[in-house]
Amino acid sequence: MDPENKNQISQITVAEAAAPVVPLVVVNPPRDKRRHFLAAFFISFLWGSFGVDRFYLGKIFTGILKLLTFGGLGIWTIIDLVLIMSGAMRDKQGNELIDVARYKKFAKNTILIFAISCGAVVLIGGIGLITTVSQLFQNSSIQQYLNGGSNSETNIQQLLNSSVDTTSLGQTQL
DSSP, X not given: OOHHHHHXXXXXXXXXXXXXXXXXXXXXXXXXXXXXXHHHHHHHHHHGGGTHHHHHXXXXXXXXXXXXXXXXXXXXXXXXXXXXXXXXXXXXXXXXXXXXXXXXXXXXXHHHHHHHHHHHHHHHHHHHHHHHHHXXXXXXXXXXXXXXXXXXXXXXXHXXXXXXXXXXXXXXXX
């Protein structure tokens, strides 16, 4: 190191040491009060019928109305979900939701998977119901019972006997 530079460094240090100490004031940056898209989406998807999404966005009065009408019998819930998914929903102060563009595709895929899953459950349940009813009507004792057969107790007993083989219930195989 050059001796002249060494003197300059020590002079700056001495000058700084002689300066009065000023306390450091930390100012927190203003907090972002906007609501997040994913939070609004999932709240609306799960609890939208009860107005929880409106409460989250700061819209208390419409949240209460939505709660009392069960989401306008579902119509208001669907409308709010579509508004949130499209990015048109704003909070009470008029701020748009955070990360709308980033998570739009995720929200649409979530709704698509949910709709396909619900459709599959309804389809499988319907097929099971149709199969059960058709099997019941193939049994002649059911048809006789439904047509008002002569003795309903006898028809019920015949139905139970024809559907369950009671002889093998108490036996164990060796």
